[in-house]
Amino acid sequence: MSEYSSKNPYLGEMVEKRVITHPDSTKETRHIVFDLGDSGLEYKVGDALGVIPENPAELVSDLLGLLNFTGEEVVETHLGETSVGEALASHYEIHRLCKKFIQGLEMKFSSTSPKISVRLVGRSRASTNGDTNSVQWDWSGEEQDFPEGFTPVGAMSDPSLMLWESLVNDPDAMEDYLWSRDYIDLLGDMPNLSFTPQEFVSNLDRLKPRLYSIASSLDAHPGQVELTVAIVRYNHHGRDRGGLCTVYMADSAPLNEKTIPMFMSPTRSFVLPQDGDTDIIMVGPGTGIAPFRAFLEQRKFDKAKGRNWLFFGDRTSTHEYLYGEELNDWLDDGHLTRLDLAWSRMAEIPKTYVQNLMAENGEEIWSWIDGGAYFYVCGDKFRMAKDVHKTLINICEEHGNMSAEDAKEFVEQRMMKQEKRYLRDVY
Ligand SMILES: Cc1cc2nc3c(=O)[nH]c(=O)nc-3n(C[C@H](O)[C@H](O)[C@H](O)COP(=O)(O)OP(=O)(O)OC[C@H]3O[C@@H](n4cnc5c(N)ncnc54)[C@H](O)[C@@H]3O)c2cc1C
Ligand SMILES: NC(=O)c1ccc[n+]([C@@H]2O[C@H](COP(=O)([O-])OP(=O)(O)OC[C@H]3O[C@@H](n4cnc5c(N)ncnc54)[C@H](OP(=O)(O)O)[C@@H]3O)[C@@H](O)[C@H]2O)c1
Incomplete structure (x- = not known):
């Protein structure tokens, strides 16, 4: 250990x-x-x-400058006491805004402009009793909730507060805002906000x-x-x-x-079969190739006799054929029994993904699986791995002569859970 x-x-x-x-x-x-x-x-x-990365030095110094911090001010963090410069460099994520920070600005807005002090001006009614046009009502907190005939001035028309309200009251607007901005953008959009060093770091996301x-x-x-x-x-x-x-x-x-x-x-599950004679099928487009390069190196070193079949893909064969020379050499010397390449952005051929090549080779894939082959997937969790999963079930249904339900059960229960020979490393 x-x-x-x-x-x-x-x-x-x-x-x-x-x-x-x-x-x-x-x-x-x-x-x-x-x-x-x-x-x-x-x-x-x-x-x-x-x-464990560090934030770019230039981003840290720009942020310190905008916040009027020297960088030497001492702050308390989850990793103990340190200078705010050090905290921004290596304790927190400052390259993207986080929701918690924006939500935490409530304290700022309520301390500088408490909601109960919003001043309303009557639009049409003249004051008849010499008093100001004041009114009492139960405010719901919604931006447009004002008594009829009144409009807000002062605090409510503060652009920073209005932006903040629009974000915290609309999850889509919040996601949209967070997607493309960092703290430098936020400080530009809410220029009247100021922070002590401790206030600033308290709601940042920890650096992971x-x-x-x-x-x-x-x-x-x-x-x-x-x-x-x-x-x-x-x-x-x-x-x-x-x-x-x-x-x-x-x-x-x-x-x-x-x-x-x-x-x-370390992984406990994403491992090579103990028996080197076992065949393996690997599906790893893009950076999903990484563990399969390692698997292939290991099986070569171990002189494992099992067959190796790799499905790789990326945008073009000319520009994104990762480890192309090694893979071609392994194909030439027989270490790779099969290599199927899916190029998604070659002008002259239709978009091809790894699962399209799997479907074209369904019968052969089924014969490997039926013979006990392990099936591995690595790479994009959200799109590729889901599509590969569906294609694998379809292959088992069609070529393994199963009903759709049985094929799903075979892949998800038997291969994945009982026999642990359908293994995924997806992110
Ligand atoms: C088990 C495991 C294995 C992994 N293996 C690999 C691997 O072998 N190779 C590899 O490269 N990665 C791998 N990853 C992913 C890796 O961990 C990181 O998530 C990835 O490198 C991005 O990290 P980052 O810090 O550079 O980006 P982050 O700072 O974390 O930012 C990434 C985020 O940026 C956002 N983003 C992306 N594009 C845009 C855009 N245009 N505009 C606004 N926001 C955008 C997205 O929300 C995305 O989630 C793996 C992950 C896991 C969990
Ligand atoms: N959900 C996400 O936002 C997401 C997912 C994966 C990767 N990424 C990020 O993108 C960067 C590059 O990742 P990467 O190099 O590993 O490559 P990748 O973006 O996963 O792309 C590799 C190949 O997979 C193709 N592909 C796209 N959708 C697919 C699908 N549904 N099924 C099968 N293949 C599909 C791509 O084609 P086309 O691009 O031509 O469509 C490309 O040819 C990384 O930073 C990663 O974090 C983001």
């Missing part, structure tokens, strides 16, 4: 972060290698590596480690761990932004320095 964990990470050394998509690709996927040094860290194929399926076998790469990482980059409201950990690894993490906090996240 290693002494390292998410709470006590090892400071690993990144030794490679090579882009493995074509320079003209619309995606940036990298092969990232860490040296495990004298850590004693070990892993088996199927495990994941946890990486990210997991990456390991793309190597330790036997094939002693002392190293390798990843296949799709770098998340986008531009909103005129600023380049991106995923916290992927941009950290691509842009900020230094090479050849033992500075990157990491830990192993």
